[in-house]
Amino acid sequence: MANLDNTLAALADPTRRRVVDLLRDGPRRAGELAAASRMSAPAMSRHLRVLRTRGLIEEERAPDDARARVYRLRHKPFRDLGVWLDEVEAFWADQLSAFKKHAESKRGRR
Amino acid sequence: MANLDNTLAALADPTRRRVVDLLRDGPRRAGELAAASRMSAPAMSRHLRVLRTRGLIEEERAPDDARARVYRLRHKPFRDLGVWLDEVEAFWADQLSAFKKHAESKRGRR
DNA sequence: ATAGTATTTAACCAATGGGTTAAATAAATA
DNA sequence: TATTTATTTAACCCATTGGTTAAATACTAT
Secondary structure, eight states, X not given: OOOHHHHHHHHTSHHHHHHHHHHXXXXXXXXXXXXXXXXXXXXXXXXXXXXXXXXXEEEEEOSSOTTSEEEEEOSHXXXXXXXXXXXXXXXXXXXXXXXXXXXXXXXTOO | OOOHHHHHHHHTSHHHHHHHHHHTTSOEEHHHHHHXXXXXXXXXXXXXXXXXHTTSEEEEEOSSOTTSEEEEEOXXXXXXXXXXXXXXXXXXXXXXXXXXXXXXXXXXXX
């Protein structure tokens, strides 16, 4: 459940992308994520479920308080997305493309 | 209109992601993209509009047949996505994260 | 035991998304 | 000029999404 389409679908929502940014600083509780996003607990809970079932994050109980759930980023989906992105980027690295791009820059593109 | 959220929203749909893959091989007509994706012309047209209004592709008339519209990838949104991804990836490059990850690999994670 | 806290699940609702078919545009061709 | 051809736009429909509030779960604290 961690293919590219799942990953991109999970990241499509701004709230969920924001959660990823928050988790870059380390694992966070559901409550912290909700507060930081000014979002109700149920709403955040569902976003977290989407991120989890699509493989972007993983859940565990807080060691100090088993009521709380702590979420952290998983590496693989981001790595895979990076691989795909590099493939796409290769388009511009390609000589022919570079030539076309150059020709077009003269017409005010970028 | 080419921020990260727009880009990710545009890429969330599998058909649109497929279009990006097709355009990696060079510019393509709307009709070609529709056929390659086994999708009706109107449906593809709307996907192309989403990709265009969100800044991922650009449109021009075919030089040889002005009825046809040719689409090509734009660089910026993918570059920006790459920048963000690298920031996210930095999470795992971080020493402390690396340590945690190592500790957890002993419990069967990855 | 009782009450409080952290979070999820359920039920519901309005908005969005993606497909379809039919009509509109606009250019090439006969 | 009349007819195809390439594509978009419009109108419509159904499924999905993301939010809300209320209830359920499960643990902590008094």
